Amino acid sequence: MAAAALFSQSCRRISLLLLIISLTLAIAAGLYHGFFSRPTRPKVIIYGPSELSDPAKQHSETCPLPALDNLSNIIRTLWAPLVLPITAPEFVTAGGKVKKLPPPEKLVQREPLGNRLLILDLDNRDFSDDGGIFAKDLPSWDRLSMQSAGFLSHYLYASIHGYSYKFLRVPKYKDRAPHWSKVIFTKEMLKEFDMVITLDYDVMFPNPHVPIEWLLNYWQIGPDTLVAMAQDPNRQPNYDVRGNVNVNTGFIISRAGNLTQRLFQDWAECPSEKRYKGCAKWKNELFHEQSGFSSFVRYDFLDGFSVDTHPNYIKTLPCDEANGTPLVADWGCSGQLVRHYWGHKKLTNEVFASNVMSAFAPLIVQNAYKKPGIVVDFRNKVLDGAQVLDHV
Known part of the structure; x- marks a missing residue:
């Protein structure tokens, strides 16, 4: 048989x-x-x-x-001709915005990071239901969960650019919200990789052909930058204890080094109040590790440094470019370069489909309509009853 x-x-x-x-x-x-x-x-x-x-x-x-x-090699091969060079002077976003790099002498990243850069997902949920990435049976497209779509888009993005990718199934805390595990495990991954991009599942790359290296050049995230995060929308409840707008930890760029290890250690211990009195409040209250960083860590790290005295160590990225979506553009957070679907999580499926088809659709057209012998053009002829006649 x-x-x-x-x-x-x-x-x-x-x-x-x-x-x-x-x-x-x-x-x-x-x-x-x-x-x-x-x-x-x-x-x-x-x-x-x-x-x-x-x-x-x-x-x-x-x-x-x-x-x-x-x-992953097939994906990288497929997208290779579409990938934006890391020193390309400009590109147009999915929303039609023109983004330009600084002059060549100010570029901070000229070589690809490759597998020395890690795209990191982490979660302690099962995701074993129908449509989940850990379901017994492979999910069909029409039943793919919104979380699965987000995670898969991250794997796709890593594959396109030759980055490493890991999904960590993290343990739970006894005394605080699971969100805090993001800090500990990012810190650990920075011992293995030169740079770690930590993502929530509802964070997506609307321009998947644009590499992280290009974004580093655009945002001027150089070798002395420890972490970079986007600003939250400038509206309630997104304010820290000093009344300043929070940063958002759904998208974190971290660079390996002893100073970064120290920063993440202090951040992880924030709720224990070894260094930051009052931080225990954020063990379980919103916005957890995000509030801990925004209200305490960024104002006192590395023994007296602050985001104001050393802005090169902690980069705050514009909300309009690295947070939100076009649906909340009036909040000043349209997600031009990195999108965060905190208010519209179910749209992750749609964005994942767009990521895939951005490369696949042109190739189908190339194969179906640009090859000799497939399309036959009779437009230079005329019809007469049941006959096809040459045009006179």
Whole structure:
């Protein structure tokens, strides 16, 4: 009996779909070859139907699938011609805003960070329900949860640019909200990577072709910057104990180093009040670790430094560029470069779809309508009854 006959109808459909997609991506990559001057692309290996029955290449006992262990390489190959060079003078955002880099002599990042940069997701929830990333069965697109869409968009973004990606299933605290684990585990990951980008699931990159390195140049986040976070909307309840606008910890850029380790240690211990009296309030009250940083840490870190005396150590990014969405543009937070869907979390599915199709749709057009022999043009002819006649 053929191996395919052992699968259920749905499994065979999934297997065939993945194979078709893989072949399409590989072909599309070839079409784009030479479009830009790029480093050598990763090798892409596609497994065929005859290998579906190989136990070594099966990812599920109930539904064996084509092995796509190199999917991240396929993604990177697909997006390679679209990726913005890290020193490109300007680009136009998804919303039509023109963003320009500083003069060449002021650029802070000229080389790709590659896998030395980590895109970090972390959570202590199960996500094992239907549509979750840890569900027993692979989720179908129409049932994909909003959290899954957010996490998958982060993996996609990391794959596009060759960054490392980790999802940490973190433990719970005995005495405080789970949000505080973000501080501890970012600190730990900074011992392994040069830079860590820590994200909430509802934080998305609306321009997935724009690398972090370009953003570092744009925001001038140089080697002396320890952390960078976006400002919150300038409205209630987003104020710290001094009446200043909070920063938002849904999107954190952190650079490895001894000073950063010290800053994160003080931040993690904030609710214990070893250094910051009054911080225990934020163990379980909103906005948890965000309020702890905004009200205490940024005003006293590294023994007397503050965001005012050393703004190069803690960068506050504009809300309009690194927080919010176009739906709250009147708040001054339209998310031009990084979006945070705190008020519209269910839109993560839509944004993830847009991220994927930003590269895939042009390639489908290229394959379907730009190749000889597919489109036949009869517009220079005329019809006469049942006959097609040359135009006179």
